Amino acid sequence: MEVTYMVDSAIHAVHDYLPDASLHFLELIKGDNPDSFTRLRKLSVLDIIYQMFDRKGCSQWSDIMNFYDDLNKKQTITETGFYLARKKFNPEALRVMSNEFIANFYDNNADEMKKWKNHLVLSVDGSKIILPNTKENEAIFGRINAKPTSKDFDSKPVSGLLSTLHDCLNDTFLDVKFGPCSSSEKYFASKHITTYCENFIDSAIFTLDRGYPSMRLVDQLINSKQYFVFRLPSSFLKAYTNQIKAGEDKVIHITFDRESTNQYRDDIQFRQHLMNTTYTLRFTKLIIGQDKDDQDIVELLMSNLPEDEYSKDDLKELYHLRWTIETSYNRLKNRMKLENFSGYKSTLIYQDIYADIWLYNIISLEILYANDQVAIEQKQEGEYILKRNFNKAIGIMKKLFIRALISMDEDTNDYALSVIKDNIAGNLVWIKKGRAYERKRTTTPSSMSYKSTY
Template sequence: MSVQHALTDFLENAQSDVSQLATFSEHIPDEWVQSAAALSSQATIRRRRLPNDMVLWLVVGMAFFRNEPIAEVARRLNICADGLADEALLAKSALTQARQRLGKEALKWLFRQCAQRWGAERYPDDNWQGLQVFAIDGALFRTQENTELREHFGSGNTVGPRQTPYPVLRLVTLMNVRSHIIMDADISPYRKGEIPLAQPFIDSLPNNSVTLLDKGFYGANLLMNITLGGSNRHWLLPAKKGVVYRVVDARDSNDKYIEMTVSPQARKKNPDLPATWQVRAVTYEVANKEKTVFTSLPKEQYSAEDVAALYHERWEIELGYRDIKSSMQHNAMTLRSKTVELVYQELWGLLLGYNLVRREASQAAIAHGRAPNEISFKYACQYIASQLRVMSKALSPGNTPKRLQALRGDLSVLFIEKRPRPSRPRAVKISKTRYPVNHKASPLK
């Protein structure tokens, strides 16, 4: 039986057994939800029929039902303080006003409160040679096209007359590589770079850890802060082309120490940086091509082969972005909100929804003696979305995080076998244009 068929059969059986819903565990304490709701941009004394705590769950629910209108999401989750909501209460304008009252800070605070707690949780065999493994990377999301969003977020090629068809925002995250839970995140307009967004994450890194990055994060200030900001904290990233260095230890040409000059720009931002710094350069071969990575991991403890193999785990954060954009957003490239405040709110809710799935998947994996990243995110997300449909008839949206423990035994159908990442040649992306691309155009003859 295929995973998809097993999942379908289980969901059909679950729809007839709502009585077990009361045994679900609590992921998010009620006091966290109330604290987040209290951060709404518009304070109110009276108890509304669409209160902030309910609207908060509506925004999270939007992450699980991307292809459905927001009014339908509200109806499914029964977003109302007084039982079933009427048509006027679920009107598009009423829901938009409720989301505007809530604002973005509530979702942002709740995401970070949960992320810091869940991302630091330990699981069996969740380390690499005694070190926890994290990754930092960025991704782009596009928004609806209007003047307010374009002026705030900007887009590609904004210096010249040509621009991307949609405004674009930048997301940078810190992920626990073994559980795939996002520990921290920040969102900004497109024009802000990844390194400034990642800099505050350094304080969140625990001792005895290694952080994987791509070459876009190459910078002495960021990397040295990782090692100097804690005990036994290390980093690993691919070598950047054109870097000028001096070989310090050349006894092994494929595993050597090099010395580089810290740029004047970096020392201007941080006068405490030294004039030079040393890093370890490990060279290895992949598909008959030489690759080099820089790292702070010392030779005495970590072999070149192990370091080279570890770097390939950086792909796990790319899989996390794929899960968000493909499994949760159903490949819808554009966020649905149309104002700056609600775009931020929607994306924070999307990240919180992603972490809810990942944490439940991690808990289920441990119950079955498996690794957290061995559960199919796609099917786990479908499973939880289906449960939300069923459970909304019996429980209020505020109880949404309490519904999952009793069904963990049935999540065994969601395990997948880990396969090595296929090696494909890099492809040149299509050039940016202000005109939409017609994918249905007839081929030239």
């Protein structure tokens, strides 16, 4: 059998991508500041992007000083000037470039990306992000679980909703949305599905947790010719799901009448579409274990996966695979310090989130590249397996990524790149087989986990 390898490492790929992309998306980068970035100044668009990647969680002054040190270049601008320039950079451009980069990488390495039964396994989920507690951010994002009229309103944290489309096997984010904490997760999920169908060619299975089931999403996925698995709450389509016993796997033809579509009465077109459509859906009540009283723990799943191709055990495996997104969110928040923002302004918050997601993808792809080049030899049979240490990969990339990418000194550049690759390839960690997600560690976000200047 012919062995294929990844075309190149993610560091090389982003090195080749960014110069052209920063020119191609220049008008989007300018956003509401059409006169910005029009002349050659001390600070280029690329410098701003690179510094977003290079954020280490220090003071604004220290972050800028460290950045120029990584470039092996004399600092020619104050931190005030730097962050004023960053505020003119439209963060949406960073999100668009990050999405295009990961889509291009998948296209160029389609045969090498991990798949399950020839499909990518994707998960949609959201997470609340604690934000700097300012009146401006309160007005933009809102406070978590708080009504403006409640007595404890001011004690609730300001937060936003981060929603992502996550590749469960390759540990990458294929799309990201961020907005007010009251944003609709289902709306973001619909946008993720559209983004995937427009930008990726691999067939996929979408897995969604019990907060997402809706006939709009079911209809969208079916019309997009995508497979899906929803974890259902007991209230969803209960007239049908109540017929299913624990351990049972059944295909049911779902129809709707006027009464069962009352929730869609504000959307006459979709309501009529529902009443004129029969949905053939598969419902499975999986027994996934027993509780402390030895009673069965049952999960209800809804899918459109063919029974003759995907068994109940396959569905159980898919159900467990989706939990890798919880591990990824934990790494973003607690290892990459996502909530330690460059400043309190919403523009900087959006930039930091999109830059961290992009850097996370680069780290994951570098680990895949290391796995592709040097296979891990499992030295013993047992309940533990060896994997490459993601947390140490974060550390080495935070330290040397910019030096490897763009240092003005070629020897420094080559040395940093070799150290990154050697460290990622050489640092292994034992992981218990079948563990769905990393152990949770209590973390209390600092009330000043951001820089107060901007």
